[in-house]
Amino acid sequence: MAPLQGSRAPTEFGGPLGAAALMLLLPATMFHLLLVARSGSARLLGPPPYLPGLEALWSPWALLLCLTWLGLQAALYLLPARKVAEGQELKDKSRLRYPINGFQALVLTALLLGLGMSAGLPLGALSEMLLPLAFAATLIAFIFSLLLYLKSLVVPAFALAPGGNSGNPIYDFFLGRELNPRICSFDFKYFCELRPGLIGWVLINLALMMQEAELRGSPSLAMWLVNGFQLLYVGDALWHEEAVLTTMDIIRDGFGFMLAFGDLAWVPFTYSLQAQFLLYHPQPLGLPMALVICLINAVGYYIFRGANSQKNTFRKNPSDPRVADLETISTATGRQLLVSGWWGMVRHPNYLGDLIMALAWSLPCGVSHLLPYFYLLYFTALLVHREARDEQQCLQKYGLAWHEYCRRVPYRIMPYIY
Ligand SMILES: NC(=O)C1=CN([C@@H]2O[C@H](COP(=O)(O)OP(=O)(O)OC[C@H]3O[C@@H](n4cnc5c(N)ncnc54)[C@H](OP(=O)(O)O)[C@@H]3O)[C@@H](O)[C@H]2O)C=CC1
Numbered sequence: 001m002a003p004l005q006g007s008r009a010p011t012e013f014g015g016p017l018g019a020a021a022l023m024l025l026l027p028a029t030m031f032h033l034l035l036v037a038r039s040g041s042a043r044l045l046g047p048p049p050y051l052p053g054l055e056a057l058w059s060p061w062a063l064l065l066c067l068t069w070l071g072l073q074a075a076l077y078l079l080p081a082r083k084v085a086e087g088q089e090l091k092d093k094s095r096l097r098y099p100i101n102g103f104q105a106l107v108l109t110a111l112l113l114g115l116g117m118s119a120g121l122p123l124g125a126l127s128e129m130l131l132p133l134a135f136a137a138t139l140i141a142f143i144f145s146l147l148l149y150l151k152s153l154v155v156p157a158f159a160l161a162p163g164g165n166s167g168n169p170i171y172d173f174f175l176g177r178e179l180n181p182r183i184c185s186f187d188f189k190y191f192c193e194l195r196p197g198l199i200g201w202v203l204i205n206l207a208l209m210m211q212e213a214e215l216r217g218s219p220s221l222a223m224w225l226v227n228g229f230q231l232l233y234v235g236d237a238l239w240h241e242e243a244v245l246t247t248m249d250i251i252r253d254g255f256g257f258m259l260a261f262g263d264l265a266w267v268p269f270t271y272s273l274q275a276q277f278l279l280y281h282p283q284p285l286g287l288p289m290a291l292v293i294c295l296i297n298a299v300g301y302y303i304f305r306g307a308n309s310q311k312n313t314f315r316k317n318p319s320d321p322r323v324a325d326l327e328t329i330s331t332a333t334g335r336q337l338l339v340s341g342w343w344g345m346v347r348h349p350n351y352l353g354d355l356i357m358a359l360a361w362s363l364p365c366g367v368s369h370l371l372p373y374f375y376l377l378y379f380t381a382l383l384v385h386r387e388a389r390d391e392q393q394c395l396q397k398y399g400l401a402w403h404e405y406c407r408r409v410p411y412r413i414m415p416y417i418y
């Protein structure tokens, strides 16, 4: 077993007790949302319409379907890539290599699906299987996290994540002990972060749209908007796949239950909540309102993409002409911090853009129910918490220079508000 030297006190996410609570609360919330979305009243805050028995949750076919999906995405991951990118420098000064072929996986999945559907594959039927599929995905995430935890016990200390190496098994199981678990060149965390869950999310959305077309003759305008916006988001993530290599999930967090469940179950089954709601609760949406919502999504996307690309370009090459004129602060580490452009507006402009898009994804569902706004509420909490975690890390990394950045750019996410 790897020694626990350098282990940190388990303080994030409320320590071991918080981690244990989240491991129960997150799957329970996901099942609550799935049940409520199809109920007549669709009340986010009320009790679930019924408690499903094991026969409604467990289906060997659903498990087989989930495993086939993971197998297909793993096979697409292993195909030759247009580029192989290097990750950030690790503790032992080495850099891992990652295939950049996520967008190719999305296109190939769409082609395979098109072929399947033209041969009579009833994609809409997937919408009837969401409960057993979510159960199977949760089961897979639990077993997978357990295997990852066991694997982490035999790796050298330098391979452990700074946060999930506290010595408390519950906390470490939740946060993840090993930073970059791999078998040969297959990187489990990088694979799960971007492919099965994100592509699965748009697949579920499409299935819900097909089902709506079957029930009502054609998909509603609201369903088109939700599908279009979220496809753009997923397509964008896979197109800019390399950028994920600098996120805290890849650089700092281990791969444990939080990310395994988040990637494989939470993302596909809760991020598709608006489309689930629309299938069972059709909402009228006029063209002028639809145009306003498209504009809100475009503004959000413009800020999100602009901010993320500006930082990535700057981090890759500060003398790139697109960022060379921006004002910066020097830090003791040799790295610089941007203080003008998007990063001079607030300290997390990318979060602001992401939140504006989240609003645009809920608005097509009208304002009669709170349920479709769950994503916006959850995402606000996630990003506020994430911002606090990142702030702490930047303070540790950059010290006085970070204080100076906070002085120059006082707002975190929303100008003049937060
Ligand atoms: N849809 C979803 O569920 C989720 C989406 N996201 C999205 O993922 C994206 C990535 O988010 P995340 O990884 O949290 O954080 P960021 O992309 O904001 O990265 C934060 C890092 O950027 C660097 N940085 C911060 N300020 C500056 C500056 N002024 N100049 C230069 N570099 C700076 C620091 O790292 P360093 O200095 O080491 O480079 C810091 O640690 C966001 O767009 C977010 O909205 C995130 C979580 C969930």
Ligand SMILES: CC(C)CCC[C@@H](C)[C@H]1CC=C2C3=C(CC[C@@]21C)[C@@]1(C)CC[C@H](O)C(C)(C)[C@@H]1CC3
Pocket: 026, 193, 194, 233, 236, 237, 244, 247, 249, 258, 259, 261, 262, 263, 266, 267
């Ligand atoms: C289940 C818990 C509440 C927490 C789980 C969090 C995860 C669901 C998210 C952590 C960071 C994520 C990112 C994306 C998806 C959600 C998770 C995995 C992301 C891939 C979405 C698309 C974006 O363009 C991105 C910037 C690539 C995102 C990276 C972070």
